[in-house]
Every structure is written in C-alpha cells, then in structure tokens.
Amino acid sequence: MTFEPQITKAHPDYAQNRMGMLQLVDKMRGLEARATAASEKRRPVFDKRGQLSPRERLAALLDPGMPWLELFNLASYMVDDPNPDTSVPGGSMITGIGYVSGARCFIFIDDSGINAGAMTEKSVEKALAAVAVAQRQKLPFIHLVESAGANLMAYTVELWAHGGGMFAGLAKLSASGIPVITVLHGASTAGGAYQPGLSDYVVGVKDNGMAMLAGAALVKAATGEEARDTELGGAEMHATTTGLVDYLAENDAHGIAIAREIVGRLNWDHAGGRSRAYDHPRHDTDHLAGVVPLDHTQPYDAREVVARIADNSDFTEFKPGYGPATVCLHTRLMGHDVQILANNGPIDPDGATKATHFLQLAQHTGTPVIFLNNTTGYMVGAASEHAGMIKHGSKMIQAVTNITVPKLSLYIGASFGAGNYGMCGYAYGADFLFTWPNAKTGVMGGAQAAGTMEAVARAGAARKGAPVDEDRLAKQSAQITTHFDRQSDAFYTSGRMLDMGMIDPRDTRRVLGFCLDTCAEGRRRELSPNTFGIARP
C-alpha cells in the first residue's frame, strides 16, 4: 500500500521544521568539527615525529569510497567539561564501522591529538561499547593505538576497574574467532600495554610505536632504573626481542598499509551480501528534515517518516484500526524485509498488545525490527489502568527484550517513561540505537515533572492547611523543568552515551540500510572460535 505524505514542501510547517532541524544538524556537525579542530592543534607534534594525524590514519585505513558509519560521535559531550560551548565530544577516540580491504570492520582510533589520547570519563564506556558492537556484529576489530593512557589527575578507581573490561572484551573477541588487529602508532602504556598483548596481530611503527607496562618516568620512580622509553618498549625491541610486534613498519602510512594487508589475507568471507534489486523511496529522503516538528508535544504521523525511508515508499500496515496510535508496518529497506514499529502518540493497552503481537511475528520469521520512537509513554489514567496497561505494557517489554532478530532503534521525537523501554530504548539491547538531534528522552517531560511536583506540593499544603507559597512553587517548577529538560536533550543524552550516536535525519535511510546489512552479515557469518583466544609467543 502506498502512502501519500501530507507534510510536503508545500505544507506551511515544512520550511520552519526544516530550518529548525538543520540548525540542530549544524550544531552536531559543529561539535564534530570541534573535535577535529582540537585534534588538529597537535599537528606540529605529528609533523615533527613524521606521524599521520588520527583522522589521516582513518583516511588511510578505510577503503576509499566505501561507506563509513561513525559510532558514539558525541560521547563524552558535556561530561568532563559541562560547558556546552567548550566541551569536546568523542572521548578522545574515533570509532565506527567501515571497510578495510573489502571487509566490514570495527575501527577504533585513539584520537591522540586530544590530550595525547588520554582517556576521558566516558572513554572506558566507549571502548567497552565498541568491543561489544564488534563482538555482536562479528566485525574484525582494528585499533590504531596512540594513547598517553589515563590522566592521573583525573584518575578514578572506577575507571581503572571498569577499564579492565576492555581487555576481557579483546580476549573474548579472539576466542570467538574475531580477529583483533592493532597498530602501535605511539605509546601504549600501562593498562594500554595489554592492548597489543591481547591482539591477534600487532603492527609496530618504528621509533614512535611503543608498548610498556611503565614508561621511563614511572620506572625511575619505582626502581631508580634509568631507561629510555624506546628501550623499555619500542616497536623495534618488540619486533626482535619480545615478539610482541609481528610486523615492523617504517612509518604510520606503512603500518596502516600492513594492517590493510593483514585484513586482506584474513580468509574473511566478503561474499555475504548478495546484490538485491529494490526501489528507492518515491519521496525524497532529504525531506525528512522538514517533516518532523521540533516540539515533541506536537503530534505527527510516523508514516510521514516511513514514506521517506522505505523502498518505493510503500508498506503494509498491520491492524491499522486497532490501537491506531501504535503503528506497525511491514515494508522493505534497501531490499531487506523489515518490520517498523512506530508511535503516533502514547501507547495504549490496545497498542501494546498489537505491538507485542507484531514483535512476535518478527521473531517468527526472523525479520529485523526498526523502532521509530516518538511516544510520551504508556497511557495513564483510570481507563488505561483498568484496561490492563501494566500487564500489556509488560508483555511488550518482554517481547522487545527477548526477540533475537536485529533490532534497530531510533529516537526521532519523544521517548519517555516505560514507553522508551517498550520501544527498545537504551537498556533493551538494540543492535544499533541512534538519535536525531531533536529527540527528547527521559522518564517524563520537564513540564510533566514540574506539574507532578506542583500537584504534590499543593496536596501537601492542603493536607496541612497551610497556604501555598506561589513564588516558591513557581521557582521550584521552573527548576524542575530545567533539570528535566536539560537531561532529556539529545545532545546531553548522546554525550552520556545513552545511544550509539547522533545522526542527521536526512541520513536515516542510509544509516538503517547500512546497519541492516551489518546485522545480516554478522548473523550469517560463521566464525571459527577457539577456547582461549590467540596467545602471543
């Protein structure tokens, strides 16, 4: 069935929607550019050492012209540095999925231009999340290392404890039969030294590449021994003395060329994806930026979005007349059969049972599910409670949790309360979860929270028979609204890694298509696991 969009370029709201959305996209691109600029400040050091910058390393590593999906692009934003105008996103690392020598790989690059690649508060979480994606999608894991390690001034015991998970993750990757390839471009000190130790392949760049448990300064402090860093852990030493380095490279470009060769000879089956014939959407995917109102309290029809991302802009709607605010569509995206679960408002009991049915059908045929989040939550009120909202909502949460088909979740508007859970929010194991820059997520909206607290205060005052201090109440309401709204903003939540990255809404179809291919390839891939991972000599 084809759907004729109502919000087209001719619609009175389109231009304003689009202008607002593109401003937010510009803000996102500005933050990405901020990380690039921050990293570029170290250019003189890279030049002096004859190194490539981290972004040049990425540019040299990736297959030219092949797609690249960056993940966790805003991680750490407003975390270490709460100032939105100075905070640098990325967590001192660049992560994503791209092609190397024809193989889809997970790429992890220390952004050594920023704080010499030292970890930030979110770095450990980002690293763990990166390993988890590689593990789940069975992607060779390539790490271009150059990190000063942890900033001792910002040390927290938790970071150290959680950081161990990275190495456990590498050990698991190796044991699963997922190759881990490391290029030592610079220092890999202290805990970082286990990165090459736990890799299946290690390339070391002469003069700059280093791995050691303790650098010269710490050794001097600990034992009084005077040693140069290159003696303690230079790539050449590791290539000849310890065998930690498998391939010695003359420089960064050479090291990356070797890494590409290694991937090219992995016996990694590239032939997973068969070419599929499909139709492009009949409605321009670029128009997505103008279709959605920025104010999440303004409702809109999720099918407007689907018409811009689905092949041929057509779909088959499941139970359109039952629980109609919960939209269930069978469609195709870049030739993949998919089921789309979307919201045209709160999820009511009928919507929840319909969604549950729909998710079980997806599991029944192994069809990937795309969740387009735009809900203020499960319906409240007596009627809803009496109709069994709790048990129907619970069913939906059970279904979304336990289906094993690929789950791709997108925050495209509001995603509040338990509705977020039912719609495959942060905690629900999506294969991929992205946010549009306009999205709002949280337990509830600021206004609702303020209103709730106001009602509680008024009820309390009435119980005590005390007068209501209207000024104080107004101030409190304002505070609560700010407190909630600040945290529900997509830039804030993305900085806190409550998703896998923020995307330009106009990229939605490409992101979903890329992720569907990634999931399909990963699920098709048969690995050759072993028990303990590959041990170095």
Next chain:
Amino acid sequence: MRRLLIANRGEIACRIIRTAAERGIETVAVYTDADVCAPHVAEATQAVRIGSGPVGDSYLDADKVLAAAVQSGADAVHPGYGFLSENADFAAAVGAAGLIWVGPPPEAIRAMGNKAEAKRLMIAAGVPCVPGYEGADQSDPVLIAEGEKIGFPLMVKAAAGGGGRGMRLVDRATDLPGAIQLARDEAQNAFGSGELILERAILGPRHVEVQVFADTHGTTVHLGERDCSVQRRHQKVLEEAPCPVLSDAERDAMGAAAVQAAEAIGYVGAGTVEFLRDASGDFYFLEMNTRLQVEHPVTEAVTGLDLVALQLDAAIGKPLGFTQNDVTVTGHAIEARLYAEDPADGFKPSTGKLSRWIALGGAGIRVDSGVVEGIEISPFYDPMLAKIIAHGATREEARNRLARGLRDLSALGITTNRDFLIALVKDETFAAGQATTALIGDTFPDGFGVQADDTDRNTAAQVWCQAAAKTAMANAAWVPAELMGWSSSATAQTRVPFADGAMLVTPGKDPALPYALTEDALWLTRGDKTLRFALETFGVASLAAPDRITAPMAGAITAVYVSPGDIVAPGDPVAVIEAMKMQQALSATMDGRVTEVAVATGAQVPAGALIVKLEAPDATS
C-alpha cells in the same frame, strides 16, 4: 590473389589487413611470442608463429617468413615497411617460391638499396643530386681529398644506411678522418658494409618526398609530395601533404624528377623519392624508399586513393587505370607519429603495459594503430604505437583537427610523446609552415616534459578516489550504490597516497577523465597533459642496529672469520654457527669495521648472543 601473408606487425600489418579484407582476400599474420596478444594477430584470418621475440629470429628471418607463407597456403606476400620490405633477396625468394611479391622488382630494390650506387644512377638519369662523392674507392686519402673538394660542412653517410645510423655531420676538415672511421665502423656493424658516401651538408633543409606509383604496363605517376621536415634524430615525427612552401612549378619539377628516378630503375608499385630542399628552393635527390612509407596515409587523404589497394592491383599486373592528369590533391593532411618514448629523457623508448588506450577519432581524423588496450609494449620492436592523421580543407583546419585528435587520445601506463606532439602541432613555426629539420632541436633543446600544477594534482586526487573506490567495491561484498561514498560523519576523508606528498581529500564528483591505475602510479589524461603520479609503495621495514651480529639460535660456533679491526661489507661471512647438525653462516649486513669478536671457535652460545660487533666506517675517521 587469394591469401596474402603480411610479413610485418603493428599498425602497418593491421592497415594492410583492412584493405585486403575489403578485397575479400584472406590474410595471414606472422607473430612472435611477444606479439601473441597484438591486434594484427587477431585481425588476420590466420596467424603463424615465427619466433620468440627478437626480430633477428622472427620478422627479419626471411626463411621463417617464407616458410610461414608456404605453410599457410598464402599466394602473396606484402612486406609492409621496415623488416624485409627492402630486402631484394627476400623479394626474389618470394618470387622464386611462386608467390606474388607485393612490391617492386628485386632489381629495383637492389638499385636503390646502396646509396652510392643509387646516386650514380640518379646522376646518370639527370635527377638533381647533392654534390658529393659516391665513388668505389673507399680509401681514407681519397675520401679525405674528396671531402675537402666538396667543402664543409659535409655529411658522411653509410652507403647501405638508413635511419640515421652510420651518418656523421662534419664541420671542419680536421674532424673528417675521425668521422670517416666512426661512420665506417658503425656502418659495418649495422649494415654489414662499410661503404661510405660524402655529401655537401644542406643545413636546415626541408625534407620533401614524392610518392610515386608505377604499374607493370609502363605507367608511372607521382601522387604529390609530403613534407616530413619535423624530425628528431632523422626520425620523422610530423608529416604533411602537400608541402606548405612548394610552388606549383617546384611541385611539378620535383614530381617529374621523382618519376624520372622511378623509371630509371624500372620501378613497379609504390615508392617514395626523398629530396632535400634548401632555403633557396633548390632540391636534391636524397634516396628512394622502395616500399610503402609510414606516412602514406597523408597522401591517401589528399588524393583519395588507397595505396595498398593500388599495390595489390599492381602486384597482379593490373594496369593503374589513371594518368598523371587524373591525380588531384584536395585539402591538406598532417600525420603525427605516436611513439612509446620519453621526450623529457632523450626520447628513450619506454616499455610496459598500455593500461589505457583511447583514440576517439572523429570527423577528419584517421587513427592507424597497432595496439589495443592492455597490450604489453615490448622492447623488441619499433616503439611507434599509432599514427594520427588529420585531413582538412586547409592546412590550418588539418592542423587544428590534429591537435584535437591528439587531445582526444589517451595512452596511459607507459610514457609516450603524445603531449610533445600536441606542443609541436601548436608550435608557431610549424603553424606558419616554416618548420625545417632543425625545428625540434632548436625549439626543444632540452626535450619536452609537462609539470603537474595544483589543479592537476587536485583533479588527480579525485580520480584516484574514484578509481580506488571501484577497486574497493569489487573487493567487498555487495554494497547498495546509494551507500557508496557516504559517511555519517565529517571525519571520513580519503588519503591519496601520492609518493611526493599524500593528500587528504573529501571525495567529490568524478572528474571522468581517462586514467590508469597501476601498481605504482596513477596515469591521467587532462587536456594537453598526460600526467603520472607515483604512488607510495612500501617494502619491508629494516631493522636498525645492523652493527650487532647475534646468534639466531642456540648452537656451537664452528668458525670465526674476522678479527677486531677487519673491514667488512654486507654479505661478508663473519662466523658459522652449528645447531641440530645444521650449519649457518652469519654475515655482516652493513659496511663497517669489526670492533669486537665476542666468541671463539668451539664456543656454545645461547640464542641472541653477541657474536661480532661492528662500527660504521666513518665512526672513527
């Protein structure tokens, strides 16, 4: 004539095959292992292998070529140009084998084959010749005396010569004896005959030649002249018809002289009489080429005749069917010879794979090529790849067309003279029709090369991105086209690994230029420029500290060859270690002086133990 063997290769073989095919005559190609993939082999009806590669045991081997003709059942042989085309013995052998020889009678070939004899004949026939000495007495005193009589500057030439070999320009009397000696040696080596002739040097002459044609019924006509003045080292580069400076009277006189020359030796078929024309308009017989010329297409363009067709007719005794009065010259034609050679490096021939070959042609452009894309250009043969011939109503139209035809041509993967040809065609002197044989030397004294500017580099970087993307796509599983070139973030750029400085670019629009991406370079045709960008390549990283020679494994030292103070070079053995009954020599990997020998014969050493320590030779000096 039913089946024609073409005793040649390259563009001329293809060109002859085309006319034969039009006539319904089957063709037989001969080829070597080096030419297995050459187009003449594919285009002929059948092909016979006659050798591995070198011309001596293939295209120049008369016995093999003749055997191929007999074996393939050919009833005629066309020699093309070069190779056996002016070999009178071969022509005679073809006739003796009962086959039709598509060329002049052996006697005519022989008569013109020796410059001295030819000149004597021409003088006798009243054809104007350069004053000089072409006598039988080849003793040094006679040659020197004759030389002084002629005056300086003069040319010393091999009587049997051609192609500039055995040829010397002598400016002063004192240089003459040495020049005679050198020319004689060269001639002896190249042609098996040391006979020399001396001629007054015509400086800065125009090279003008007349195409003649004779049938077996006594008709000899000329088909107008060609000007081949643009040469480098006596190798023609641009040829045109008619000659831009010849008056009608001169044209008639030269044509008449050429016909006279041909008739004097009983010529049959296509031949060319070459003249030098000095600045005053006087012209002198230079030599006669008793075969089809490389540059015959310019004559074909202006006369509308098919010279190969005429050759085939004459060979079977058909009368020419027209007379001198019927010959018309329409418009102007210019030919450029595309060579695999480097004009920036002394025109050194280049070899390798012709990775990209595009010759668009178009209105007024004829491309006679002997190559196809992907072919390997071997060092065995003439480096000419193709001829581009432009025909126009006027010389200017032809010249502009030729420039366009050359611009539309891409030959990538090996260095060619394409850009140089464009520069020549656009050269002011040539444009004015004033080129002499001195043009290239005077205008391009240091050769010719193009430099890449920033726009070239940026364009090349984009081309590389597109080319690399195609390779990447082919290596990967299928990717939806709409995802190609897409990145979700601003971070993804492409590093273009140019060896003289990598570039970081955001892939944009495909410049859609002809290119070739080889192992170590990107080749690109951009307008008048053919560009080559070397790409980064890597070997194996070398280990530092070659100054310590250590035991590769645990074992016993069975010999020590050096002592402190000894000087060693890379590869010199310094000691022998034995382990598990295997002996292994340990060698120096650098130049140096032995500063320490840490072990003695018989010592048992662990893996990694120091055996010998060296220091760089300059460490103490």
